[in-house]
Structures are given as C-alpha cells and as structure tokens.
Amino acid sequence: MAQTTAHAGPAGPALTALQVSAALRHEGLRATIPRLDVYRALAVSGGHRSADDLAGMLAADGGTVQRTSVYNALRALVDAGLVQVVQAGPGTTLYELRGSDHHHFLCRDCGTITDVPAGSEVPPLLDMNIPGARVDSAQVVLRGLCADCLEPH
Amino acid sequence: MAQTTAHAGPAGPALTALQVSAALRHEGLRATIPRLDVYRALAVSGGHRSADDLAGMLAADGGTVQRTSVYNALRALVDAGLVQVVQAGPGTTLYELRGSDHHHFLCRDCGTITDVPAGSEVPPLLDMNIPGARVDSAQVVLRGLCADCLEPH
C-alpha cells in the first residue's frame, strides 16, 4: 500500500550507539544488539520506515534480527523517546527518529508520504492543556491529493 | 500569506439523511441503506468509533448490515467528505463526523482517547504549502500519559 518516499536528507540528528545505549538504560531498558541495529537502520534510511522495511534492511546487511525482535526493539526505542510512531493508515505503521520536527502529507490516491517542514505549530500543540495529563509528542498528518495525482495526465 | 480559510466540508452537527444522500450523489456515489445507517450510527454515538463498534451498534438495532458493508460504507462516506479517519494506533482505526474541530489525546499506558478542543492551529495546518498538492484534512494526534496513569497511586 503506502509507499515511503526515498527521502534523501537527514531526518534528524542521529545519536551515537553510546548515546542510544545510555538513553535505553536511563529508562531501565537494556542496550541490546537488535535495538542498536534497528536504531542504526532507521538513522541510515533517513526517513519513515515500516517494521518490515527495517527487518528487510537488517537481513540484507547480513544480520539475523527476527521480525519479532524488530517490533520489540521499536517498542523499546519508542519508550525511550528515541523513535517516533507515525500512523499512516490501517496496517501502515511507520517509525522515524525523534527530533525531526516535520509533518506528513499522505496522498489518498497513490499513498505516497511526503515530509512537510513543521512551522511554528508544534510547540503550541505540545503545550496544549489537558488537565493533569502530560503530553509527550504531537503528530500531524495531512491528507489530500499530491501533485502527480492532481495533474491531468 | 495564506488566509485562514474555514474548515472545508460540513461544519456543525449531523446532517439529515437527505443531505447525506445528496453529498454522496454529488461524488458519483449511491445513497444506500448501509451508508445512511452507518452515518446515523456515527452521529448518534457522538464520537470516534471503530468499524467494529459501528457494526455492533447496527446489529444491536436489529439491522442486518454486514461488516464488509460497514467498511464499504465508511470508505464511501470518507470519499464524500462526510466522515473523517483517525489513526489511533496499529489496528486501531477510528471514524467520526467531519466538522468537529478537535484533536485526540492518546494515553500510551491505558490507551484511552480523549478529545481536545482545537485552538487556532488547524486552519494554518490546512493551508500548509505543499507544491502542487491539495490538502483536504489535517489530523493531530497527541500522545502522552493521562491524569489517571500519571497519578502516583
């Protein structure tokens, strides 16, 4: 279904393996090879990736990380605040490094996902007041028709 | 720069069956009983509902609308701009009437979803500039810990 864009630019400030390990331990989680591998794969790919993409990338690199472990690793990385989830549709969960403030635009025709630089909307969103609650992250998903699908070929 | 346009689509509460039918036909879609039933169920429930919830509600009302038809109906209603999709997590797709401008706050512990009144962020989001593309809707999902899960027992 939804295809992820190639996305050439750096999606965010990738941390070193040491920094990732520290962040994991800080949350009471262990720094394991699959978790560091998954983080690295995300950093290298430079954009939003599905769990399956990541498993494939790791397998292509000669790794032996199992799908189950990719999910496990992603959950840990999300819990540690290192990785962010993007819900792009039913059965389409994408992951990307945190720290890159941008939105996602989904074409409802071809399913392409495009990164959109965030303006000044995100900080107010995070400060949004919900009595007694703590807001960790804000995710903005825009939907519509991309230039290609709008064009009368 | 872009002026703040009013939210496209029907602002305000539920439409009449006649209005829903008209909106469907305007998109070249047919006004069928399952589609009107699903819309009514959404309107009555007054909030975000899963496809399964809606099928259950209709079954409880003595209807004979099949799950497949609920999905079909929801797709048509979304295409007609009457209903909005909210991706709340893997395997959690929620639907609600369009026109109610609010965000959703998800507790990452208990999974509870809370409506958050939208401030002035949404119009700028819709006007966000993507070269050649047309943005139809903007969805904001906030994540964090709700008051109950944050409370120190």
Next chain:
DNA sequence: TTATCTGCAAACGCTTTGCATCGGA
C-alpha cells in the same frame, strides 16, 4: 436497463503472544 453496491466467505498481512534459550548489568 445497467453500473454499482451488498453480503457472505475466505484470504491477507501486520502485529502480538507463549515459551525456551540466551545474554546484559
């Protein structure tokens, strides 16, 4: 009449779970 939609069943694919083994702290 005709293209479209419904409904049933079955498949599909992402994600989760259970459990024995392995490994980080």
Next chain:
DNA sequence: TCCGATGCAAAGCGTTTGCAGATAA
C-alpha cells in the same frame, strides 16, 4: 547470578478481496 530480551512458531484480529445476487439511478 538474575531478570530481561531474543527468536521461533503460531495465533489474533482488523481489513481487504472475489463473486453472485440485489438495487439505486
């Protein structure tokens, strides 16, 4: 050492698909 994580298999579940009959326009 000890609790947590990995990995394999298999199940779980929301969603989609194929097709014959029904229906809106």
